[in-house]
Amino acid sequence: MATQIEPATQTDEDAFRAEVQQFLADNFPAELKGQSNALAGVDGPTNETPAQTKWREAVGARGWGTPTWPKEYGGGGLTKAQAKIIDQEFAKAGAYNPIGGMGVMMFGPTLLEYGNEAQKKEHIPPITRGEIRWCQGYSEPNAGSDLANLQTFAEDKGDHYLVNGQKTWTSGGQWADKCFAIVRTDKSDKHKGISFMLIDMDKPGVEVRPITMISGTSPFCETFFTDVKVPKENLVGEEGQGWTIGKRLLQHERTNISGGGSLARLMGQSLGDIAKKYQPTGADGELADAVLRDKIADFEIRWNSFLLTARRAMEESKAAGGVSEISSVLKKLGTKLSQERSELLIEIRGLQGLGWEGDGFSDGELEAVRAWLFGKATTIYGGSTEIQNNIIAKRVLGMLDHQ
Amino acid sequence: MAVLNEEQEMLRDMAREWTVNESPVTEFRKVRASGEPEAFNRDAYATMAQMGWAGVIIPEEHGGSDFGFLSAGLVVEELGKTLTASPLVMNTVAASAIVLGGSDEQKARWLPRLASGEAIATLAVDEGPSHDPAKIETSVSDGKLSGTKAFVHEAHGADLFVVAAKDGLYLVEKGDGVALTTRKLTDQRSHADVTFDGAAAEKLANGGDNLLDDVLDRARVLTAAEMLGMAQQVFDDTLDYLKQRVQFNQVLASFQALQHRMADLFADLAQMRSAVEAGLQAVDAGFGVARAATIAKAEANRVMHTMANEGIQLHGGIGMTDEYDVGFYLKRARVLEQSFGSSSWLKDRFSKLSGY
Ligand SMILES: Cc1cc2nc3c(=O)[nH]c(=O)nc-3n(C[C@H](O)[C@H](O)[C@H](O)COP(=O)(O)OP(=O)(O)OC[C@H]3O[C@@H](n4cnc5c(N)ncnc54)[C@H](O)[C@@H]3O)c2cc1C
Numbered sequence: 071m072a073t074q075i076e077p078a079t080q081t082d083e084d085a086f087r088a089e090v091q092q093f094l095a096d097n098f099p100a101e102l103k104g105q106s107n108a109l110a111g112v113d114g115p116t117n118e119t120p121a122q123t124k125w126r127e128a129v130g131a132r133g134w135g136t137p138t139w140p141k142e143y144g145g146g147g148l149t150k151a152q153a154k155i156i157d158q159e160f161a162k163a164g165a166y167n168p169i170g171g172m173g174v175m176m177f178g179p180t181l182l183e184y185g186n187e188a189q190k191k192e193h194i195p196p197i198t199r200g201e202i203r204w205c206q207g208y209s210e211p212n213a214g215s216d217l218a219n220l221q222t223f224a225e226d227k228g229d230h231y232l233v234n235g236q237k238t239w240t241s242g243g244q245w246a247d248k249c250f251a252i253v254r255t256d257k258s259d260k261h262k263g264i265s266f267m268l269i270d271m272d273k274p275g276v277e278v279r280p281i282t283m284i285s286g287t288s289p290f291c292e293t294f295f296t297d298v299k300v301p302k303e304n305l306v307g308e309e310g311q312g313w314t315i316g317k318r319l320l321q322h323e324r325t326n327i328s329g330g331g332s333l334a335r336l337m338g339q340s341l342g343d344i345a346k347k348y349q350p351t352g353a354d355g356e357l358a359d360a361v362l363r364d365k366i367a368d369f370e371i372r373w374n375s376f377l378l379t380a381r382r383a384m385e386e387s388k389a390a391g392g393v394s395e396i397s398s399v400l401k402k403l404g405t406k407l408s409q410e411r412s413e414l415l416i417e418i419r420g421l422q423g424l425g426w427e428g429d430g431f432s433d434g435e436l437e438a439v440r441a442w443l444f445g446k447a448t449t450i451y452g453g454s455t456e457i458q459n460n461i462i463a464k465r466v467l468g469m470l471d472h473q
Numbered sequence: 474m475a476v477l478n479e480e481q482e483m484l485r486d487m488a489r490e491w492t493v494n495e496s497p498v499t500e501f502r503k504v505r506a507s508g509e510p511e512a513f514n515r516d517a518y519a520t521m522a523q524m525g526w527a528g529v530i531i532p533e534e535h536g537g538s539d540f541g542f543l544s545a546g547l548v549v550e551e552l553g554k555t556l557t558a559s560p561l562v563m564n565t566v567a568a569s570a571i572v573l574g575g576s577d578e579q580k581a582r583w584l585p586r587l588a589s590g591e592a593i594a595t596l597a598v599d600e601g602p603s604h605d606p607a608k609i610e611t612s613v614s615d616g617k618l619s620g621t622k623a624f625v626h627e628a629h630g631a632d633l634f635v636v637a638a639k640d641g642l643y644l645v646e647k648g649d650g651v652a653l654t655t656r657k658l659t660d661q662r663s664h665a666d667v668t669f670d671g672a673a674a675e676k677l678a679n680g681g682d683n684l685l686d687d688v689l690d691r692a693r694v695l696t697a698a699e700m701l702g703m704a705q706q707v708f709d710d711t712l713d714y715l716k717q718r719v720q721f722n723q724v725l726a727s728f729q730a731l732q733h734r735m736a737d738l739f740a741d742l743a744q745m746r747s748a749v750e751a752g753l754q755a756v757d758a759g760f761g762v763a764r765a766a767t768i769a770k771a772e773a774n775r776v777m778h779t780m781a782n783e784g785i786q787l788h789g790g791i792g793m794t795d796e797y798d799v800g801f802y803l804k805r806a807r808v809l810e811q812s813f814g815s816s817s818w819l820k821d822r823f824s825k826l827s828g829y
Contacts, residue, residue, distance in 0.1 A: 214789050216720035239790045283793050284785075284800030349603070361817030409782075420603030420811050421624040421658060428657045430666070439659060443800070446785050447793050454789065456730055 086152050090159040097128035103164035126168035130199030135169020136178065143182070143190050144198035172242070173197035173204040175326040177250045180319040184266075184307045193248075193268070206323075207237040207251030207269065207293060208316065215457050217252075218260050218313060222295060224253040224267065231255070231305075233269065233298040239451070243278045243291035246271050252316040255309050264312035268304040269295070285443035286426075323452045324401040341366045341411065345418045362417060369407070369414055376403050395466050398458040405448040405455065412442035475750040481544050487524060488551035495520070498798045501556040505661045511629035512663040513558040522590025526561060531568055535584035542691065546698035546753040553702025556801055558662055560593050560627035562695045567594035567635040570642055570688040574680025579644065583633065594633040596692060597622035597667055598685070604814050606685060611638045611669065617650070618643055618674035621666060626812065628653055628665035635677070636669065637685055643674040659804035690766035692813045694752035697773035700809055701749045704777045707784040707802050708742055711735070714788055731787065738783060741776045748772035764826050771819040774810045781806040 099121035118126070129135045132146060137153035139145020146153070160167060178197045181190060196202040213220040222235025233253060243249070249269045256263030269276065275298035280288035307315050342357070345366060350358040357363040383396040415438050416423040425431035425439055449455045463469045477485065496517060504512055521527065529545040531537025538544075545565050552561065568587045571580055571594075586592035598606055601623055611620025618638055625634070634645045645651060650672030653665040677684065712735060715726040725731055752769025755762045781803035785792035792799045814822070 209790065212719070214720060216722075219720070282795040284795055284803070286795070359817050359821070361820050365817070413778075416807055416811070417815060417817070420601070420815065421656075421664070421808065422602035424658045424660075424808055424811065426657045426659050426661065428655065430654065430656050443659075443804075446782070446803075447790075449786055450789055450793065455786070456728075459730065 083151065083155065087155050087159060090156055093128075093132070093134075094159060094163045094165060097125065098163055098165045099125055102166070105166055107166045107168050107170045122168065125165075126200045129168050130201075133198050135167050135200060136174055136198045139178065139182065139194065139198060144195035169198060169200040171200075171203055172206055172250075173202060176206070176319045176322040177204050179322050180250075180315060181306065183318065184311075184315045188303065189268075189306060202248060203242065203246045205240050205243045205246035205249045205271070205293075207240060207243075207249040207253075209239045210236055211238055215454055217316075218264065220252060220254060220264065222251070222253045223257070224255050224265065224300065226255065227299075229302055231267065231300045231302065233267075233275075233295045233300055235295050237293040237295070239281075239290050240278065240293040241290045241451075243271070243293045244280050244288075249293070250306075250319070252312045255312075259310075261313045262310045264316065265309050266306040266312040266315040267300055268306065269298060269300055273298050273300075275299075283444065284446070285440045287440070287444075289444075320453060321397050324397040324458075327401055327405060327448060327452045341370060341414055341418065344415065348419050348422070365414060365417070369410055373407055373411070376400075376407055379403065395461075398453075398461045398466070401452060402449075402455050402458040402462075405445075408448065409442075409445050412438065412445050416442065474746065475543060475754065477543075477547070480540060481547060484529075484540065484544055485547040485551065488526070488548045491520075491524070492551045492555045492557055496552075496557045497555050498801065501558050501801065504558045509629075510655045510657075510663060510665070511627075512661065513560060513627075513630060517557070518559050518561070518593075519590050521559060521561060522588070525588075527564055527568075527590050528584075528588030530565055531572065531584050531588045532580075535580055536588040537568075537584065542694060542756040543750065543753040546695060546701075546749065549695055549698040550702035550705070553699035554706040556703070556798075556805060560595060560630050560663070562692075562699060563595040563627040563631070564593050565695060566688060566692045567596050567631075567633065569691045570596065570635040570677060570680070570684070571644070573687055574642055574677030574684045575644075576679060579675065579677065583644070587633075592632045593627070593630050594635060595625060595627045595631040596688065597625045597628070597634045598637040598689065599623050602811075604812065604818055606637065606689060609637050609639055611636065613638045613640065613643060613674050613676070616674055617671040618645055618669045619671055621668045623666050624656055624658070624664045624812075625667045627663045628667050629655070629663045634667065634669075635688070636674065638674075642677045642680070642684055642688065644677065645669060645672045645674045649673070658808050660801075660808040662805070662808070664808075686763060689813060690752075690762050691756055693766045693770040694749065694756055696809050696813055697749045697752060697769040700773040700777040700806065701745055703802050703806060704742060704745060704773075704780040707780050707799060708735075708738055710799060711738075711784045711787050718789075725787075734783065734787065738780060741779065745772050745776040764823070767814070767819050767823045767826060770814050771816060771823065774814075774816045774819065777806045778810060778816075 101121050102125055133139065133141060133144050134146050134156055137146035137148040137156050138150060141147030174197060178194060181193055208217060210220050210222060222233065222237060224231035224233045235253070237251065249271055250266065251269050252264050252266055254263050255265040275296040277294040278291040280291050282288045345357055345362065349362065352358050380400055383400060387396065419435065422431065422435060423438065425436055427436065500514065500517065504514060525538050526548050528537030529540045529548065530542060532539045549562055552559065564587055568584060571583050583592065583594070587594055600608060600610060600621060611618065611622070618636060620638065622636065632647055634647070636643045636645050650670045652668045652670070656664045656666055658664050680687065715731055715735065716724055718725045748769045749772070752765045755765035784799045785803060788797065788799055791797050
């Protein structure tokens with residue numbers, strides 16, 4: 071990505087802050103206050119309300135949903151400091167970033183790095199405007215952790231590829247417009263036979279079957295490709311470069327999962343404060359259950375260290391200009407901590423924290439249960455914790471494989 | 474594994490054969506799909522009762538077999554393995570309250586029917602979402618019981634409630650003055666808040682001051698036995714899966730990182746089994762029950778908690794699907810973990826029992 075020029079002075083920052091505040095005053099529909107971005111996740115079909123459309127278009131027009139992306143492709147062309155100001159001011163106003171999803175989190179940054187000019191011109195602007203939803207066609211029934219074992223084959227047919235095979239666990243596949251996929255173009259070499267290509271989900275021969283999850287929703291699919299024609303211009307990078315590009319994208323995915331912002335927001339409310347609403351307290355307002363109190367404190371101390379680690383890593387990787395190997399450490403820690411937090415919420419709430427449905431539970435309580443169940447996936451996808459441990463041990467620490 | 478006598482071995486083998494053949498997890502799926510709040514199959518329960526399982530701890534003179542809690546635990550463990558939905562655990566616990574605290578007349582009236590499956594009983598103690606038997610407001614005056622019990626297990630199928638009031642345990646029949654509000658939890662089993670509004674109540678007057686604790690300890694050991702079966706099954710399924718699933722041209726079971734994980738779980742499971750069996754045996758021996766039951770449930774909570782998480786993690790993406798069974802064990806595990814003593818409650822009790 072282009073090098074960023076930091077704003078020269080405090081006055082510049084103040085002026086930019088005022089500009090963001092004005093923009094919010096002019097464009098953010100009050101009725102959306104406190105909402106989150108329905109398009110960002112992969113949770114379901116989205117019928118935008120007029121207000122939501124208006125807000126998405128306003129932010130998209132400025133490129134502020136992808137503030138640091140280059141202006142020529144619809145990004146904001148802003149510095150990280152300015153992006154932070156946008157974040158802060160949006161948060162203050164109770165406004166969400168309406169531009170999100172896999173296109174923003176992982177595909178966009180990867181295409182900016184590896185795509186050709188025509189591809190960037192075609193695909194990046196709709197992402198910055200939140201118009202196109204992308205899904206990730208990586209995993210297959212026999213290619214999970216061993217992703218390079220993928221068998222979906224793209225046969226060279228001159229001006230196009232003919233794609234056949236099956237992907238699985240495709241998050242949001244049933245709602246996506248397009249899929250960034252890694253497929254095999256050469257059967258003779260496990261890693262060098264992989265290519266990265268873009269597939270339209272509405273093409274003949276693409277079929278998706280939703281899979282129900284333990285949390286009761288069906289946010290992912292099996293995806294079948296049968297003689298799907300993919301034009302040659304949809305190949306990103308060179309043939310055989312797919313493994314390199316695909317792994318780069320996974321680094322972005324990891325960084326996002328370990329959260330940048332989303333986890334921090336999720337973890338926002340102090341568990342202690344929540345516990346005091348559910349559990350008896352003593353004379354000084356302390357939690358009466360000393361064991362639970364210890365557990366919460368233990369968790370919150372480690373959560374605090376995690377935030378510090380994430381911040382330090384971000385500062386250190388700034389110099390390196392992007393995502394780094396530490397993304398494995400952050401992914402492993404962040405996902406484990408968020409799972410622990412969900413478990414602690416159950417302990418705090420007792421059976422009230424295990425509601426499946428019905429009037430006796432608040433929306434927040436029910437959402438926490440589904441999030442607890444869904445959250446079990448975070449240590450599996452984006453490279454499982456075990457795979458992160460392998461990466462750390464082998465690549466970062468240089469520990470040799472005994473086998 | 475505890476040393477079993479011949480009767481116990483027969484009972485366990487019978488339970489194993491029946492659950493595997495007649496009540497695999499697909500039967501639980503049917504119960505779930507039916508959406509009935511009572512959430513068990515009446516025909517299956519009738520069969521279980523016919524096989525004598527509802528009367529395992531009930532004296533022979535009242536229609537049971539009086540085999541005791543270790544025997545009951547063997548059956549419950551097998552039921553846990555296949556997540557068989559039935560009121561057997563709660564019925565057994567409620568029956569034990571009558572055995573311990575009932576008058577001759579109460580015993581004669583209820584125990585034969587509970588043993589034969591003709592009637593079903595359950596236990597209603599907690600008044601909030603976390604187990605806390607010290608906090609009971611339910612009271613009785615002139616034989617009329619009033620109060621609200623939270624998340625009562627198997628309330629929908631029950632004909633009879635053993636209810637904890639401030640001054641002891643009471644029998645209350647479902648009927649006038651008893652109202653249920655369904656509380657649907659992750660395990661998709663029967664739970665309800667039960668409001669008693671001047672319901673006719675008969676005291677279990679013979680159990681002494683510790684009756685409530687004694688009955689709760691029985692609930693703890695039997696719940697722990699169910700969890701033991703569940704943990705064993707998750708372990709077995711996970712081990713099988715790791716031995717089959719190939720990634721990187723080798724079975725996952727060949728990765729040392731995973732071998733050590735399974736070895737840890739195996740050791741945990743051994744601890745859990747010892748603790749649970751000792752809890753059941755302590756009830757039968759009538760000695761050191763409180764301590765043994767506390768250890769049994771605490772270890773069950775600890776090991777089941779980890780086992781359910783590891784079961785999903787080690788299955789990878791497939792473990793996250795509703796199509797696979799492992800998620801059901803997780804969703805039942807947490808409900809049981811929070812019932813009759815959370816880990817922190819049990820640790821507190823253990824410390825107190827141990828005098829520190
Ligand atoms: C909710 C959810 C959403 C997903 N969304 C997408 C998506 O949008 N697109 C997509 O392409 N994929 C997606 N995935 C798939 C995800 O990336 C895979 O599940 C993941 O890569 C693990 O592969 P697997 O499920 O085949 O598990 P397996 O690879 O079979 O692993 C099973 C277990 O073995 C462990 N293991 C495997 N290899 C080793 C080793 N060498 N050493 C030690 N332990 C090992 C794993 O860590 C895991 O615990 C999603 C998965 C989930 C659960």
